[in-house]
Amino acid sequence: MKHVMVSGATGKFCGWPANNGLWSWDDGREILVGFSSGAYVEQPGHNLEGGSDAAPGVASRLARSLDGGRTWTAEDPTNFVGDGGLPTHSPGGFEFQAPGSALRVVGVGYHGSHDPVGSFFVSEDRGRRWRGPYRFGTLMDDQNLRGMDLTARTRYLATGPRSCMLFMSARPTRSTPGQIATDKSFVVETTDGGRSFRFVAWIVPLDDPHRAVMPAVGRLEDGALVVALRRRNIQDADMPCWLDCYASGDNGRSWAFLSRVGETGLENGNPPALTALKDGRVACAYGDRSRGKLFARVSADGARSWGSEIVLRDDFEPDKFGDHDFGYPQLTTNHTGDLVALYYWATAQEPHQHIAGTVWKP
Numbered sequence: 001m002k003h004v005m006v007s008g009a010t011g012k013f014c015g016w017p018a019n020n021g022l023w024s025w026d027d028g029r030e031i032l033v034g035f036s037s038g039a040y041v042e043q044p045g046h047n048l049e050g051g052s053d054a055a056p057g058v059a060s061r062l063a064r065s066l067d068g069g070r071t072w073t074a075e076d077p078t079n080f081v082g083d084g085g086l087p088t089h090s091p092g093g094f095e096f097q098a099p100g101s102a103l104r105v106v107g108v109g110y111h112g113s114h115d116p117v118g119s120f121f122v123s124e125d126r127g128r129r130w131r132g133p134y135r136f137g138t139l140m141d142d143q144n145l146r147g148m149d150l151t152a153r154t155r156y157l158a159t160g161p162r163s164c165m166l167f168m169s170a171r172p173t174r175s176t177p178g179q180i181a182t183d184k185s186f187v188v189e190t191t192d193g194g195r196s197f198r199f200v201a202w203i204v205p206l207d208d209p210h211r212a213v214m215p216a217v218g219r220l221e222d223g224a225l226v227v228a229l230r231r232r233n234i235q236d237a238d239m240p241c242w243l244d245c246y247a248s249g250d251n252g253r254s255w256a257f258l259s260r261v262g263e264t265g266l267e268n269g270n271p272p273a274l275t276a277l278k279d280g281r282v283a284c285a286y287g288d289r290s291r292g293k294l295f296a297r298v299s300a301d302g303a304r305s306w307g308s309e310i311v312l313r314d315d316f317e318p319d320k321f322g323d324h325d326f327g328y329p330q331l332t333t334n335h336t337g338d339l340v341a342l343y344y345w346a347t348a349q350e351p352h353q354h355i356a357g358t359v360w361k362p
Helices: none
Strands: 002-007 012-015 022-025 030-039 059-065 073-075 102-106 119-123 131-134 148-150 156-158 164-172 184-190 198-202 211-219 225-232 241-248 256-265 273-276 282-288 293-299 310-313 327-333 339-345 354-360
Touching: 002 030, 002 059, 012 354, 022 327, 030 339, 102 164, 164 211, 225 256, 225 273, 241 282, 256 282, 256 293, 273 327, 282 327, 282 339, 293 327, 293 339, 310 339, 310 354
Parallel strands: 184 211, 211 273
Antiparallel strands: 002 354, 012 030, 022 030, 030 059, 059 073, 102 119, 119 131, 148 164, 156 164, 164 184, 184 198, 211 225, 225 241, 241 256, 273 282, 282 293, 293 310, 327 339, 339 354
16 A cells, blocks of 8 residues: 655644545546545644634635656646635536536535525536536435435446436434434436436435435446545434445436444544445445544445445544544546545644545555
């Protein structure tokens, strides 16, 4: 395994790649990852001034690699998430399978967005310039989503020149301060290049009592879809959080439980990162703050079962308050067949939370 610095600096807090998106081109030779960045303040909880990625002064940034994840350059594009533009009606016609296409989703509460219907940005030059933000049309008027806030991050699959499946989540609009809402994940589809969006299906039934959020998706060789979900029992704070896999054989129209990947620790756990390998296997990466480690597991049977845990990183250095604030990984393969895991981390040598990467061959 090779650990690399992606982006970070003294006095800066960088975190949450899973909230910000991952894109790749040229068979994984070029990789782009998003993250949140703000002033570093050592304090209980997140060492970020304001305490969350929705706080004023927290910016959405990008880092790019042109050699499969081994070296990185930070970027700050204009007209991007958090730059102050108000969402407008989408003109549609976006080419999702174009060589430089990229899509960025913004849910409620992220980077100052308090719009319950969310928004999205598009790029045609591999994330160097962005258009938007645009509204998701009348999506949140669908009878399945009325009375809910869109809490989606950026997870999608281009399925045609102007068609795309987006993997989203929503939660009931909060009425009680401090209430823990039970987000549920669902599938959305556009067939007109992003002009309109249609609700397709819930991944986990609404009557499931546990949180099911931040879907990470992969398509298998036989065309089936596999999604890993971040799970939490909101009624039992002493129960470790975990990851589940669900599968669809009809292009997202229906879903069935497939497997439990692993545990992600107490409190709020950690989201999954999932990708399909070129040899047909499936890999999933996740953090466990209770154990202080970043793990991966590999499946050889389409995510029905998983091999033993592989420790990707175990040198996290907590701050003086003892907080294990790390993880939120993204995962992809590069042009040489290696896996590239991207996450936020802190060590004795680099004590400020930064974006790090691990390049490894499973």
